[in-house]
Amino acid sequence: MKPTLAIDPGFRTGCKVAVLDQTGKFLEYQTIFPHQAAAQRVQAGRTLTTLIAKYQVELIAIGNGTAGRETDEFVTEVLQSLERQPIKVMVNESGASIYSASPVAIAEFPDQDVTVRGAISIGRRLQDPLAELVKIDPKSIGVGQYQHDVDQKLLKKKLDETVESCVNYVGVDLNTASKELLTFVSGITPTIANNIVAYRNQNGAFDNRRQLLKVPKLGPKAFEQAAGFLRIRNGKNPLDNTAVHPESYPVVETIATDLKVALTEITQVGDRLRKIDLKRYTTEAIGEPTLRDILAELEKPGRDPRAEFKYATFKESVKEISDLAVGMQLEGIVTNVANFGAFVDIGVHQDGLVHVSQLADRFVSDPKQIVKVGQVVTVWVLEVNENLKRISLSMRGDRPTEAGGKAERSPAKSPDKSPAKSPPKPTPPTVDDLKAKFNKKR
Numbered sequence: 001m002k003p004t005l006a007i008d009p010g011f012r013t014g015c016k017v018a019v020l021d022q023t024g025k026f027l028e029y030q031t032i033f034p035h036q037a038a039a040q041r042v043q044a045g046r047t048l049t050t051l052i053a054k055y056q057v058e059l060i061a062i063g064n065g066t067a068g069r070e071t072d073e074f075v076t077e078v079l080q081s082l083e084r085q086p087i088k089v090m091v092n093e094s095g096a097s098i099y100s101a102s103p104v105a106i107a108e109f110p111d112q113d114v115t116v117r118g119a120i121s122i123g124r125r126l127q128d129p130l131a132e133l134v135k136i137d138p139k140s141i142g143v144g145q146y147q148h149d150v151d152q153k154l155l156k157k158k159l160d161e162t163v164e165s166c167v168n169y170v171g172v173d174l175n176t177a178s179k180e181l182l183t184f185v186s187g188i189t190p191t192i193a194n195n196i197v198a199y200r201n202q203n204g205a206f207d208n209r210r211q212l213l214k215v216p217k218l219g220p221k222a223f224e225q226a227a228g229f230l231r232i233r234n235g236k237n238p239l240d241n242t243a244v245h246p247e248s249y250p251v252v253e254t255i256a257t258d259l260k261v262a263l264t265e266i267t268q269v270g271d272r273l274r275k276i277d278l279k280r281y282t283t284e285a286i287g288e289p290t291l292r293d294i295l296a297e298l299e300k301p302g303r304d305p306r307a308e309f310k311y312a313t314f315k316e317s318v319k320e321i322s323d324l325a326v327g328m329q330l331e332g333i334v335t336n337v338a339n340f341g342a343f344v345d346i347g348v349h350q351d352g353l354v355h356v357s358q359l360a361d362r363f364v365s366d367p368k369q370i371v372k373v374g375q376v377v378t379v380w381v382l383e384v385n386e387n388l389k390r391i392s393l394s395m396r397g398d399r400p401t402e403a404g405g406k407a408e409r410s411p412a413k414s415p416d417k418s419p420a421k422s423p424p425k426p427t428p429p430t431v432d433d434l435k436a437k438f439n440k441k442r
Contacts, residue, residue: 006123187225314347352391
């Protein structure tokens with residue numbers, strides 16, 4: 001992770017600014033007032049510049065609530081004067097205020113105000129979202145369309161199972177994980193998790209997995225159970241950032257020696273790893289199935305199975321719903337997916353709806369097959385109703401026009417759909433014709 005400056009925006013009460021180190025440890029807090037007098041705006045810019053230089057900030061997290069867009073614009077102005085510009089990201093702050101007044105936050109920061117805790121939570125959500133969001137009751141985040149209609153105990157159970165599966169699938173960063181997240185790791189009790197965080201805050205980031213044995217009440221048995229799920233990025237031993245358990249390090253070192261490659265380079269010779277004779281390295285403690293798992297892990301060391309992090313860039317000229325126009329192309333973030341479509345945050349404090357019929361150029365039976373929460377998408381404005389605060393969006397290949405809001409399809413030769421000419425109607429018979437027909441029958 002990287003040193004982060006977090007901003008909880010506000011107009012009258014000012015913007016709450018918190019600085020976190022690369023492990024998420026709280027360092028400093030300031031309140032700035034960039035949205036009032038011009039002199040205060042200048043002073044706020046100086047404060048931000050000083051904090052960025054003092055702590056070598058690389059990430060800036062800005063809450064997307066009230067005054068979020070205005071604060072984002074202010075930070076952009078400040079960064080333009082810097083040679084080294086941190087990455088600026090808008091962060092969803094749903095549930096941050098709930099967390100700041102919760103027993104978990106009070107126990108974590110007993111000497112800090114709720115406003116400070118809220119800013120810290122926003123910054124940590126950018127650093128490690130999973131580690132921070134597990135502290136909040138799911139009902140405060142908005143996990144689904146019918147979250148209040150389902151059994152709350154069952155909902156919590158299913159969400160806990162999801163977190164456990166993520167821990168097993170992704171692993172936990174030992175230097176950023178919260179104590180709440182650490183408790184999901186096998187062998188780590190709440191007491192041990194609290195001791196790990198305390199040790200980390202006192203001694204700094206972990207350099208290797210063996211340091212865990214110095215943590216109070218974390219014995220060899222707990223270490224054996226937990227070590228494989230804990231990751232250390234940029235540690236002394238490159239294997240600490242893999243799922244390879246420390247007890248298997250010797251066999252990996254032997255394989256590296258036989259292949260005549262450095263341990264730091266063994267992950268770069270995947271083709272040679274697949275050709276080795278596993279029987280040469282099989283022992284009573286490590287069988288062939290375990291060796292296959294080790295080699296499979298070495299081919300993707302520390303690779304996070306989640307997609308590469310992306311963030312939306314909101315249009316600077318669009319801050320309110322009144323700034324929208326039919327046909328406008330925007331970038332946004334999917335905030336919720338329902339059976340009838342998806343809601344997208346486009347930076348105007350009011351999510352727009354992409355109806356299921358507008359998600360793709362084909363029939364879509366399930367919106368979840370097209371989009372997911374947190375995905376960055378490109379949309380076009382179909383309709384805007386300021387009175388009802390409704391925004392209709394589209395993700396189809398059609399391009400709405402500003403005039404009538406109708407879709408403008410890409411030029412293509414369409415079949416002739418003009419109505420076919422009907423055959424001429426027969427001339428009605430005259431009286432003489434009817435008499436002749438009657439006489440003929442006689």
